[in-house]
Amino acid sequence: MPIHRKSISVALVLAAACSTTAFAGGFQRGTADTDILFEPGTMNTRVSLTYVDPQRGLTSINGQDGDFGDYTGDYLIPNYSVSFGNEVFGCAGTATESFAANADYSGAPGGALPSQVSSTQSTSTADRLDFATATSISQTQRLAFESQELGLTCRVSYQADSGRYSLLGGVFVEDFHFEGTSFGTITRGPQAGLRTRVEVESDGGYKAGFRIGAAYEIPEYALRIQAMYRSEVKHDDITGDGTVTFLNAPITPITVESALSEATSPQFVDIKAQTGIAPGWLLLGSFRWTDWSTNEVSVSSISNPNFGISSSSYAPYHWRDGYTAQIGVGHAFNDQISAAVAVGYDSGVSTGAETTYTDLYTLSGGVSFKANKMAELRFGGLVGYWTSGDQSTSQDSYYNATVGDDMVYGINASLRLTF
Template sequence: MQVTRKIIAAAAVLAAAQSTTALAGGFQRGTADTDILFEPGTVNMRAGMTYVDPQRGFTSINGQSGDFGDYTGDYTIPTYSISLGNDTVGCAGTATESFAAESDYSGSPGGALPAQVSSLSTGQPVGTTTAARTDIFGATTASVSRTQALSFSSSELGVTCRLSYAAESGRYSLLGGVFVEDFHFEGTSLGTTYAAPGFPLAAVNTRVEVESDGGYKAGFRIGAAYEIPEYALRVQVMYRSEVKHDDVEGDGTVTVLNSLVPTLPAGTVLPVNSFLSEATSPQFVELKAQTGIAPGWLLLGSFRWTDWSTNDMSVSSISNAAFGINSSSYAPYHWRDGYTATLGLGHAFNDEISGAVVLGYDRGVSTGAETTYTDIYTLAGGVSFKANKMAELRFGGLVGYWTDGSQSVSQGAYFDGTVGDDFVYGVNASLKLSF
């Protein structure tokens, strides 16, 4: 049985699957479009954009219940790719936003998350244990901070090549390439400096705003694929290496909001240096498979393991020796590894139009220290319009159900919190040109 219209059906399934991929647990965003290496044609170019609206907010913070609004920010994921090759060899250049997150906690009680210890009167760095961070009235506690907003992003640029061998049993391909990834961080917090260590009288209240960058770091991907083109069958496995960003630094400002110190009146702005502890883009392995099951019908599935357990915590620090500023804020994760699975079905209605639906499941990586990334169940759909041999438009949409969850001090968080059942929505569109 030869499966006709296999390429069109595969395109529609891909459009739906791209929406699902954008919701993988942790800080995963886009993945390099290496599938373009298997597209027919000597030269292929594809540009796409995915929009995701994750609606997640706390239902209680330290026992206080309420509607504090969504702290997760909506985001867009651009993807670009261009490939050049033939049936034997091909290479593709890709670009995407690989990892990112954005949170705004200004809707929380008091306009920020609960307080944590940010500096000690001894001059020693604050520890990263829960006990150290929650001892806000301790004898050596000099100041506390409250996180108001956080965001970071990583852009990836890469080149991946395919070397294929055609035999009677099918086509075998080796895949490999390199990429570089940068890192950008921004944070805002509210700070309070005590009049005396351990004495919770506010001598100075401040707003801290920082921005830090890490240079491009290299990584690699390697994989293999097996195809029987006449049946639209392809099985592909790809490994992406982790990338560690250990040089994230920049600058920022400390703005005095109100003060009991005559030399630091309200409105004073002090410059600071900013630093972020090591950030890791985790390694992952993804298995993707598709096969024709009847004329014009395509079945597709995927499974991805991501090493999210390498993300244990992050510490954002500021310093200004001239004014004795040396403080930090702490974000615990203690994530477990993530698993994402999808199953899709595509159908070609005619030579120009095909559609698909994809079911997805992402096992949440939260373990109780941070409660954002719980289990997600998704339903996505996609459609492909191929007007001629050169141009193809793809559109996809997704709705996801986000399960409830909680975090607690006993599990490594520095405050207790709960989130309810939430929803997430996404749409994407792409244009491919072939020559």
């Protein structure tokens, strides 16, 4: 028996998953809403907002146990898309926050992470812990970055007796913005003992990338299989300025130049599938592989030759590639209301150099309300269980730490208008 396409929309996956990629291992946030290319109508526009509250905190630092508070901050992910086209051809403009991270270690002992040698540009853990020869040391208090993506993706479709075949492709541009705060101490020379607070802000210009994919559909059975590849983007021009404030001496703050080493938004492959299994019922599934192993080490540096300032701090990642899988079921109660529920798994990418991104198990659900042929509202929610983890100097971290079992929560809302 045919399962009519109008009964359940593939976009219900978005509500059920509550923008699940926002919880994926690594720095993943939003994904361009190219699914809007498959919505019926000559013109569609969709606006969505996802709120995420990842509750991750360190349970021990260099052997000291304690409740140091959550260092992962909550955040919002906006997502915008608009499409024009017909059954044969269509294009969609998209905008989202593609990658980002925010960590605040003010709750750690001393109000920051353990010390590392800052009088070096080395990415060697041994060099970063060689305090005997250091002329300055630093402690990271806060790190944050974000990348905004603007894209255009098009679809070309061919209807055959066996189904509808589509090719998808497009381009996008992505920028990079970084902010950091750290404490510094001069350990040698006439200024030994001088303590500082360093605040920097650096930006990278827009860099281009591309996405390409394909889809196969049998609309009368609500069957669709879609694969999409997104290229990596390398940001190698992240520069800006900052301020060095002296904490224990009456010295006027000094302006410095700042820079961040090359940052890579990794390539990934997204596979989505759905099929009708009975009238009004839909089976949903998705899989994503992400090349997180490109993220090795990040170095933030400052300089001011006039004052002899040259310092840096680093963050080791040494991630492995990650994948996210999800399976769920959707049901249309009537022409106006549909719902879905899904379970998911995100493989941890941490290898022992940092603790944040361990295995994550999720349960999500969503509801779709179609007020009329022109408007649709979707609401979704997610709860996730983050497994415990640890990091150590033996795995190229510059301090030992552990995290316990933690939770992640999220909600999502979107509005689609069709013309």
